[in-house]
Amino acid sequence: MAELPDKAERFIDWYLEAVEVAGLTDKRYPVKGMNVWTPYGFQARRLLDGVLIRGIEATGSQAVEFPTLIPRTEFQKEKQHVKGFDEQVYWVTRGGATELDVPLVLRPTSETAMYPIFAIWIRSHRDLPLNVYQIVNVFRYETKTTRPFLRIREIHFFEEHTCQLTDDAAAARCRSNLDTFHDIAEALALPYVASRRPEWDKFPGAFYSIALDLPVGGARTLQVGTIHHYRENFSRPYEIRYEDLSGALQYVHQTTFGLSERLLGATVAVHGDRRGVVFPSSIAPYQVVIVPIVSQNSGPIALDAARALATRLRARDLRVHVDDSPDRPGAKYYLWESRGVPLRIEIGPREAAAGTVTAVNRLGEKKSLGPGPLEEPIIQALADFDTALSARARATFQQSFSVAHRLEELANSTTVRLVAWCGAEACGHQIEQAIEGAVLGVPEGPLPIDPGPPPGCIACGKTVDSKWALAGRPL
Numbered sequence: 001m002a003e004l005p006d007k008a009e010r011f012i013d014w015y016l017e018a019v020e021v022a023g024l025t026d027k028r029y030p031v032k033g034m035n036v037w038t039p040y041g042f043q044a045r046r047l048l049d050g051v052l053i054r055g056i057e058a059t060g061s062q063a064v065e066f067p068t069l070i071p072r073t074e075f076q077k078e079k080q081h082v083k084g085f086d087e088q089v090y091w092v093t094r095g096g097a098t099e100l101d102v103p104l105v106l107r108p109t110s111e112t113a114m115y116p117i118f119a120i121w122i123r124s125h126r127d128l129p130l131n132v133y134q135i136v137n138v139f140r141y142e143t144k145t146t147r148p149f150l151r152i153r154e155i156h157f158f159e160e161h162t163c164q165l166t167d168d169a170a171a172a173r174c175r176s177n178l179d180t181f182h183d184i185a186e187a188l189a190l191p192y193v194a195s196r197r198p199e200w201d202k203f204p205g206a207f208y209s210i211a212l213d214l215p216v217g218g219a220r221t222l223q224v225g226t227i228h229h230y231r232e233n234f235s236r237p238y239e240i241r242y243e244d245l246s247g248a249l250q251y252v253h254q255t256t257f258g259l260s261e262r263l264l265g266a267t268v269a270v271h272g273d274r275r276g277v278v279f280p281s282s283i284a285p286y287q288v289v290i291v292p293i294v295s296q297n298s299g300p301i302a303l304d305a306a307r308a309l310a311t312r313l314r315a316r317d318l319r320v321h322v323d324d325s326p327d328r329p330g331a332k333y334y335l336w337e338s339r340g341v342p343l344r345i346e347i348g349p350r351e352a353a354a355g356t357v358t359a360v361n362r363l364g365e366k367k368s369l370g371p372g373p374l375e376e377p378i379i380q381a382l383a384d385f386d387t388a389l390s391a392r393a394r395a396t397f398q399q400s401f402s403v404a405h406r407l408e409e410l411a412n413s414t415t416v417r418l419v420a421w422c423g424a425e426a427c428g429h430q431i432e433q434a435i436e437g438a439v440l441g442v443p444e445g446p447l448p449i450d451p452g453p454p455p456g457c458i459a460c461g462k463t464v465d466s467k468w469a470l471a472g473r474p475l
């Protein structure tokens with residue numbers, strides 16, 4: 001069986017093939033950047049949505065759904081925001097043959113759909129905090145080459161929008177979102193770093209933006225999420241106000257938290273290998289595939305054992321598939337490996353008679369289970385697989401960062417770099433030019449590696465305000 005291209009050397013080719021052989025999307029739809037979700041890919045997406053929903057609802061956030069179309073008049077109220085999205089929005093200008101009086105925007109994100117209504121919902125301090133989220137598709141006219149899950153025009157988007165009493169409460173909500181993301185990343189076995197984006201790279205209209213980035217080989221990084229503190233930047237133009245205890249009107253302080261199907265792309269990019277995708281069991285469409293080894297003279301004993309085992313595992317809430325197709329076992333192994341199934345169970349006629357099975361996880365670890373009840377050993381094998389997958393990702397993560405002391409070192413970066421930076425925009429742009437990428441920002445919380453205290457700025461040499469910042473090449 002053919003292996004995929006080398007992941008380190010030809011990352012994008014590798015990524016595209018890994019997504020293709022796993023059968024997660026169909027890219028033949030006649031609009032570029034709008035892919036069709038196959039049943040298998042959709043199931044992974046739905047499981048991922050479940051991880052996000054459980055994470056955010058544990059903090060008391062409630063689901064809502066706002067319309068897809070936004071009147072131009074509402075869309076244009078916050079000037080920075082409009083400017084930031086101007087080149088990216090799709091317009092609806094006609095209804096049937098009639099030109100619309102007010103053209104409509106297909107939402108690129110939902111601030112401008114939600115906030116006129118928040119202004120109606122919120123009256124007094126008792127209406128706060130308002131913490132709501134939605135998972136909907138948003139549309140952005142992407143002009144660069146599109147890639148499944150990574151750069152697309154119809155984006156499956158998670159967005160939380162909150163209104164808080166004070167600036168401090170909004171900052172606390174951002175920290176709570178960081179905790180929620182920590183749990184989500186843990187469930188996907190994805191190590192990441194959270195950084196406060198430089199001023200010139202923050203979300204249009206935000207006071208500050210914290211981005212969640214993953215190293216994905218070489219100096220490449222993938223932004224999978226963002227948390228924004230808006231202060232009153234949107235509540236003023238949209239007049240979202242509450243009456244405080246003294247009866248005075250105050251503007252709310254807002255935050256947002258955005259994630260997307262890029263998390264699925266990150267799962268492919270981080271865990272995948274030469275054989276294809278590797279799913280953590282949390283979002284694997286099938287956690288276990290059972291392959292009965294049927295020979296002509298052994299009768300149905302292996303197939304019967306496979307089906308009986310599948311029934312018992314499903315009763316334990318596992319997602320199980322029995323591959324009883326006429327293909328050769330080797331072809332089945334290859335198929336389910338490329339599709340990222342965490343655990344394969346092989347049952348031959350002799351094993352079926354003895355009540356044993358062979359378990360092979362997606363990292364290639366093989367062992368015999370049974371005789372005796374197989375449910376617990378299989379559940380344990382899945383847990384062991386997740387632990388091993390997480391450890392492997394963590395080890396790769398640690399090797400994905402290195403320190404650069406001089407601008408000249410940045411050109412040939414084979415990792416994401418830590419550089420001392422004074423925070424000045426001019427120095428930031430010098431760093432970006434040198435690495436041919438971006439300053440991701442100053443990490444929130446601990447650094448991914450410990451390089452000691454920062455020396456003077458890598459660009460200007462100043463030691464005042466010098467901090468470790470990350471620089472890389474965002475995909």
Ligand SMILES: [Zn+2]
Pocket residue numbers: 421422423424427457458459460461462
């Ligand atoms: Zn500097």
